[in-house]
Amino acid sequence: MKPRVGLFVTCLVDLMRPSVGFAAARLIERSGCSVIVPAGQTCCGQPAYNSGDPDSARDLALQTVRAFETCEFVVAPSGSCASMLRLHYPALFKGRGEVEQDVKAFAARVHELTSFLVNVRGMTATGAQFEGRVVHHDACSGLRELGIRAEPRQLLASVAGLELLDAPETTACCGFGGLFSVKYPEISSAVADRKIEDLKTPAPDLVTGGDLGCLMNLAGRLNRSGQPLPCRHVAEILAGETREPPIAWSEKGTPP
Structure with missing residues (x-):
């Protein structure tokens, strides 16, 4: 069963x-x-x-x-x-x-x-395919509290056509932090800008991550600064579900 x-x-x-x-x-x-x-x-x-x-x-x-x-x-x-x-x-x-x-x-x-x-399940590959250079963002809670770093990279590395890259500062925060980005928007924006520059260093085609809050924060900041770097949740790449457009905020109603 x-x-x-x-x-x-x-x-x-x-x-x-x-x-x-x-x-x-x-x-x-x-x-x-x-x-x-x-x-x-x-x-x-x-x-x-x-x-x-x-x-x-x-x-x-x-x-x-x-x-x-x-x-x-x-x-x-x-x-x-x-x-x-x-x-x-x-x-x-x-x-x-x-x-x-x-x-x-x-x-x-x-x-x-x-x-x-x-x-838990011993999965080493998902059978997905994606053509492009990908850099993975480690969200703070998953990395620091649960110790998750190797697992998404192991699965991404198995995706046919995908070239996995690493940014110089893989442990840096994206600036979201939930309520932090609402209470301290100036600090949040500055942290996000620094993270974006770090993610752009290896010249990827796409940013992935395991937390949608982080990805939405980065996508919103990228949108407002006119930088064409799409973001997707790692599950979408691993499942081969890329029919939806990349994660992005519209110009209206964007977070700080």
Whole structure:
């Protein structure tokens, strides 16, 4: 019987880039699992948690735990959300009786997408094809909290026609940081500009990443500065799902 994997879609994917969710589901299926998308899932609670509202974050966390209770694994195409589910949920419920153990058991089943494919399912290639030079951006939460760096690169390197490049400062932040970009737009923009210059150094055709927030932040900054460097979620490349246009913000309603 195939393992049941619950896909945690994430708010940004659901609202801004559904193609990432479909690509993630196809990749999980290719790894030999069945995919379910619980209708009861909502936000992971990270915005509330980061803004100092642990009670709201706990309410959302419990809803998430209940929504995925029948899943053997929970997979998110986002290091940021996966980190919230895997690392910060147990911290939210520390010392709160029986529910603490339930949350810990849930957190232990959570994985970021590329980490799940490589480390849990043993995937070494996805059968995708993409012609172009690609540089991968390591999002802060996935890299620093979950230790994800080799996994997306291993899978990207297997894509036929793809030339994988590395920027000089692979660990540098993109400047997004969720609420950080709203509270400190000038600093966020300066950090993004520095990151963009770093990503452009190896002269890629495309930027990939595992967190849609980072990619949208970079795409918006690139748009406003008139720099033609498209961005895509790594799942789209690995699944061969490149029919949608690259990630971009319109000139109207762009973030800082």
